[in-house]
Amino acid sequence: MDNKPNPVKPEGIVLTEAQKKRQRERSLAIAWALGILVVLFFAVTMVKGPGVLVRPM
Amino acid sequence: MREVRTNLSVLDQNAIDLTMPRISEAGVADYIALLKPRVMSLVVFTALVGYFLAPGHAHPVMAFTSILCIAVGGGASGALNMWYEGDIDALMTRTANRPIPRGRVTRPEALTFGLVLAFFSVMTLGILVNWLAGALLAFTIFFYVVIYTIALKRWTAQNIVIGGAAGALPPVVAWAAATGSLSVEPLLLFLIIFFWTPPHFWALALFRNDDYSRAGVPMLPVVAGPDATRLQILLYTVVLVAIAVAPWPLGYFSAVYGVASLILGAGMLYFAVNVYNRRTGSAALRATRKLFAFSILYLFALFAILLLEVAVRAILPLVW
Numbered sequence: 001m002d003n004k005p006n007p008v009k010p011e012g013i014v015l016t017e018a019q020k021k022r023q024r025e026r027s028l029a030i031a032w033a034l035g036i037l038v039v040l041f042f043a044v045t046m047v048k049g050p051g052v053l054v055r056p057m
Numbered sequence: 058m059r060e061v062r063t064n065l066s067v068l069d070q071n072a073i074d075l076t077m078p079r080i081s082e083a084g085v086a087d088y089i090a091l092l093k094p095r096v097m098s099l100v101v102f103t104a105l106v107g108y109f110l111a112p113g114h115a116h117p118v119m120a121f122t123s124i125l126c127i128a129v130g131g132g133a134s135g136a137l138n139m140w141y142e143g144d145i146d147a148l149m150t151r152t153a154n155r156p157i158p159r160g161r162v163t164r165p166e167a168l169t170f171g172l173v174l175a176f177f178s179v180m181t182l183g184i185l186v187n188w189l190a191g192a193l194l195a196f197t198i199f200f201y202v203v204i205y206t207i208a209l210k211r212w213t214a215q216n217i218v219i220g221g222a223a224g225a226l227p228p229v230v231a232w233a234a235a236t237g238s239l240s241v242e243p244l245l246l247f248l249i250i251f252f253w254t255p256p257h258f259w260a261l262a263l264f265r266n267d268d269y270s271r272a273g274v275p276m277l278p279v280v281a282g283p284d285a286t287r288l289q290i291l292l293y294t295v296v297l298v299a300i301a302v303a304p305w306p307l308g309y310f311s312a313v314y315g316v317a318s319l320i321l322g323a324g325m326l327y328f329a330v331n332v333y334n335r336r337t338g339s340a341a342l343r344a345t346r347k348l349f350a351f352s353i354l355y356l357f358a359l360f361a362i363l364l365l366e367v368a369v370r371a372i373l374p375l376v377w
């Protein structure tokens with residue numbers, strides 16, 4: 001009887017290194033974009049003060 | 058089943074195998090390419106002029122926010138344009154290297170990217186700046202994508218005449234962002250870009266005639282022929298030069314702008330007449346390329362002078 005442990009075969013889609021790298025890059029870009037959006041809302045709130053809620057048509 | 062592409066495609070070798078699960082290998086650069094950075098730079102520049110020409114003091118944070126939203130909205134329009142035109146982009150050498158025809162980004166990915174950017178740019182401009190600017194930006198994106206790209210481009214030779222309105226709107230949006238209202242000056246900027254668009258794009262269409270014919274896009278040279286296009290270029294250039302000079306005698310822009318506009322306008326007319334007169338061989342090709350190149354310089358210089366004047370007016374009281 002073979003006592004060697006069975007290597008676990010990954011199921012489903014396995015990403016290649018290139019795909020993983022690009023996925024990481026895209027995730028970072030989205031994080032940066034969201035970060036900039038947060039900073040933008042914060043900065044405008046600081047500039048406008050309570051008037052930030054006053055938005056003329 | 059392998060993707061079926063027409064024999065006319067210039068990128069047959071890059072056709073994607075649809076039997077395999079599609080895992081995106083699109084990088085950040087591919088998504089940036091979807092934004093049409095060169096068009097975006099023109100949008101940013103004309104918007105900057107519209108914003109700083111507006112009366113009143115502009116807070117740097119508000120100016121940055123406004124221009125950023127307009128730039129991202131312009132980029133969203135570019136992505137949505139590429140989403141819809143993926144098929145004809147593959148047929149033209151000028152556009153065959155775009156991310157969708159190359160198979161780097163799928164059309165659904167481009168559509169999602171464009172819609173998300175459009176939503177965030179409009180909502181951010183509306184919430185943080187004002188809703189007139191937000192609504193105008195939404196209208197600009199709608200006009201470029203739905204009216205120009207989807208409705209007009211494959212249907213009529215007047216596609217870029219009417220569609221040019223979308224490209225002319227950024228300074229109007231920027232003025233609205235700065236003031237919360239509209240006035241004559243941004244409409245003058247709109248008219249200058251609007252009448253600049255046909256000579257600029259028809260010059261391009263003349264030396265890219267084969268591309269547009271192959272893709273079945275009814276640009277004026279394809280539908281009416283090169284000679285009719287040359288005449289239209291000349292007529293639109295005459296109107297453009299007159300409209301670009303008019304703000305000076307009307308008292309909206311300064312004499313410096315007026316004189317520069319006259320000199321630059323003479324240049325535009327010179328190159329347009331050359332295109333009209335030189336109709337065959339390499340001389341004709343050279344004339345259209347020169348007009349195309351000069352038209353970019355013309356618009357850039359006109360708007361740069363306006364921006365420079367604003368800068369000088371702001372700086373002079375500080376140093377005098």
